[in-house]
Amino acid sequence: MNSEDASRPPEHVDKGKRRAQEPSERTPLLASSSRTLEEAAEPPDARRRLRATLTTVFLISLSICISFFILAALFAWSYASRASNLDPEHIINHDLVFSGPDKVDVLNITDDGGIWLNVKGRMGMDAGATIGVGSSEDDDFLEKMWKAVGRWGVRTLDRVSVNLTTIRITADYDSSAVLVTVDVPPIEVPLTADPPKDKSWLTKVSTPVLIHPTKNSTLLFHFLKESWHRGTLDVRADVGQAFIRGGSLNAGGWRSKFMGKMSNIKLFVRMKMPSIPGFPPPGRNVPFPSVPDLVKLQSFRVASEDGQLALNATATVVNPAPADFDLTVPSLPFMISLPHEPPIDLASVSTKPFCLAHPKVTVSISGAVLPISTSSFAVLSQFVTRYLSGEPNTILVSSPLLPNLSAEAEFPGPYPRPRLLRNVTIHDMKIRATGSMFLASGTVYARVVLPAGIEVGLDVFRVFPDVLIFDGEVPDTPLELFEHKDHKKHNETAPPEVPLPDPLPEKAFGHIRPDDWLPSVSSPIEPEDGQGIAYEVSAKVVDVPLEVLPGRQKEFSNFVGKVIFGSEGATAGIQGTAAVTVAIEGLPLHGPGRKAGEVVLSGLPFQGSVLVGKKSLFKPKQGSTWKDILHRIRSHIPIQFGPRRLPLEAFQFGVV
Known part of the structure; x- marks a missing residue:
């Protein structure tokens, strides 16, 4: 103790009330602050409780997120599992709905005999039924929730793009007998989660289609006759692969990440044979109508014009298509030949563009007689003589656009028989x-x-x-x-x-x-x-x-x-x-x-x-x-x- 402290008198402690001392020059400035830090060093109960609450909320949120992601993964896995086990035949026959075609336009005919068609109709896919998320009154709470999430995913995906390899249409009794091949460009298929019972949910579509009919006319006519006898068109469609991608054609984004592939798709299709007006209904072993029964020459004119024989004719063709089916056909070239070995080309003609009508289609034809070789004089004379005698002649009708495919038709003689x-x-x-x-x-x-x-x-x-x-x-x-x-x-x-x-x-x-x-x-x-x-x-x-x-x-x-x-x-x-x-x-x-x-x-x-x-x-x-x-x-x-x-x-x- 120093002398200063010793000489200072001892302080009196007043335990009662007294007036606060006024701070002086010797009063410490940090006295209160030091006490505050000391108090903060020891956390109070409220802070501990807040910290515990925040920790709990964090853990609960993390658990919920983890559970959500696990549930979402399970949902995705369940939907993906169902999607990977889809039956193409079931999808096409039940879930993929196509109404029509409402209208078919012939766009072009290729040099190799292919026919480009523009097909218009209405199409949609019941994706909810495909993956099993369609609503049902018998579902419990978990099923309703699971299906609701699935329907939400279908509505969000909205549509898929489908790219098919060449489709081979064959007779059901012989898969090697190819009747026609069909090439369809990539198309968009609209998706619906829970469609109504009617067809109001279908979306209008328009797509070009390239078909190549068989060049074996014998095979084709045999198939038609057999189908007419049975009353049904029984065919088999084979598709090598179908590539499926989410979203619209050529569109990116998250939807395009959904991709799938189906291989070796085989589908048997049975369609009722359409009735032909004026003929007994198909089936019951009814014979198939001949070409002369279906095609009738109504008028015929041949005239000497500009150093050649010009031909003009009008024919009617029976239309077996449904009344709501609309078809537009451009001008098509045809060759008229006389049956001989080899056939003798008699005339080159073409049709004017026409649309379907019911019950018969009227087709206007024009063309000219072709040069005929000397060796064919007798055959031509026979044809003309029979015509002037009022007798029918058999002719062959073919098209250069469909080589090796020809059909016999009847060229009727005039009635009454002309008196030359x-x-x-x-x-x-x-x-x-x-x-x-x-x-x-x-x-x-x-x-x-x-x-x-x-x-x-x-x-x-x-x-x-x-x-x-x-x-x-x-x-x-x-x-x-x-x-x-x-x-x-x-x-x-x-x-x-x-x-x-x-x-x-x-x-x-x-x-x-x-x-x-x-x-x-x-x-x-x-x-x-x-x-x-x-x-x-x-x-x-x-x-x-x-x-x-x-x-x-x-x-x-x-x-x-x-x-x-x-x-x-x-x-x-x-x-x-x-x-x-x-x-x-x-x-x-x-x-x-x-x-x-x-x-x-x-x-x-x-x-x-x-x-x-x-x-x-x-x-x-x-x-x-x-x-x-x-x-x-x-x-x-x-x-x-x-x-x-x-x-x-x-x-x-x-x-x-």
């Missing part, structure tokens, strides 16, 4: 006897009237008549009785000989058939009202043998008697068939020794009459007098006229 040769008669007809033969001479006249729709320039430059001569007008005998049916034989020297009708027609007594073609001259004339283009044809007949038909000597005698002793002569009916050789303007046919466009038409029936009388042509044979003739009547009996007899070599008679 009309008003046939013989001017200046003379019949004379020489030895035991009778020879006929004269000029044959006829009108050639083309059927409606055939507006071509003609040059009929030779004819070949095959005629029966009747005593009087021709009886009501069908012209077809005299028609030559074998159109396949076209002899360039002379048409094949037509067998005489059996039995012979009533009153027929003579038969005229030249040994060779007769040169003819033709010129256009004014057509009659309502008739087609007309031409007048004439050909001279010089000393053509007239054959008296077997057993018809009496009819011949009666006719000669009418000519000789009748005051007005006698009417001779003529009926038969003719062959003509025509040059058609614009028909691209050329060959050695032929006219351009030369076609032989045979078996053309005709009918007419001619009035035969004496008209000073009855003259005694040179060196004979009528007295000589009357003298010889009693001694020669080749033909008898009642009680009178006359030697035929003593006279000739001709047209009045």
Whole structure:
């Protein structure tokens, strides 16, 4: 202790109340602060409680987060597990819904026979049913919560992008029989978590599709016939792989991280065969309608235009598609051929763009006749002859866009059957006897009237008549009785000989058939009202043998008697068939020794009459007098006229 402290008097401690001392110069400034730090060094209970509370909240939050992430991982795992075990067939048949197609537009046809279509329809996928998160009244709380999270995830994902490899469509009975292949560009499939019962939830879609039909027409028609017999189209669709990615096409983001793949997808599809209007419903072993039953030629026009034969036609096609199905087809090229080995290309045509209509589609066609080789002349002549005879022809219809695929169709003959040769008669007809033969001479006249729709320039430059001569007008005998049916034989020297009708027609007594073609001259004339283009044809007949038909000597005698002793002569009916050789303007046919466009038409029936009388042509044979003739009547009996007899070599008679 120092002296200063010792000299200081001891302080008095007043335990009672006293006035606070005023701070002086000697009062410590940090006294209160030191006490505060000392007090803070010892934490109070409230702070300890706060710290404990914060720690608890942190631990609870951490636990909740960990539990949430674990639950989310479990949910994701459960959804992923279900998604990885999806059945493609079940998805396509039940969860993937496509309504339509509502409209199909043919966009283009590729060089290799592919057809680009734009297909419009409505589509959607019930993803809730796919992964099993659709709502149900029987779900408990945990199931409802689990499904609600799943539906929220579907709505958030919204859509997926699907990329398919080539789809092979085969017959269900033979997977190697490929009917068509289909290539679909990547498409977006909208997702729905819990769709309503109707189809209002479907989204409109439009996507291009490339199809390649089989080039094996036999396989295709066999499949259609079998399907028609059974009433269903049973096919198998094979897809190598399907790549699935979340989100829209070519879009990034978190949705694109969801990816999946399905391989070796095989699906059997059964569809009801559509009914065809006007035909029994398919099934029940009903035969498949033929192409001629489905396609009908309504109108046909061929005309000589600009040095070629232009074609225009209208056809109807039965439409088996549903009434709400809309199809737009652009102009399509086709080839018309005649069945032969190999087929003979006859015309190149194309259709005008058209849309489907019900119950039939009307298609307009235009084109031109193609050049035809010399070796095909006979086949073409047969085709034209059958058409002019009112008979149908079989043609082949194909398209250069679908090579090796052709279908038979019927090209009908005109109805009623056209009468090509009309008003046939013989001017200046003379019949004379020489030895035991009778020879006929004269000029044959006829009108050639083309059927409606055939507006071509003609040059009929030779004819070949095959005629029966009747005593009087021709009886009501069908012209077809005299028609030559074998159109396949076209002899360039002379048409094949037509067998005489059996039995012979009533009153027929003579038969005229030249040994060779007769040169003819033709010129256009004014057509009659309502008739087609007309031409007048004439050909001279010089000393053509007239054959008296077997057993018809009496009819011949009666006719000669009418000519000789009748005051007005006698009417001779003529009926038969003719062959003509025509040059058609614009028909691209050329060959050695032929006219351009030369076609032989045979078996053309005709009918007419001619009035035969004496008209000073009855003259005694040179060196004979009528007295000589009357003298010889009693001694020669080749033909008898009642009680009178006359030697035929003593006279000739001709047209009045």
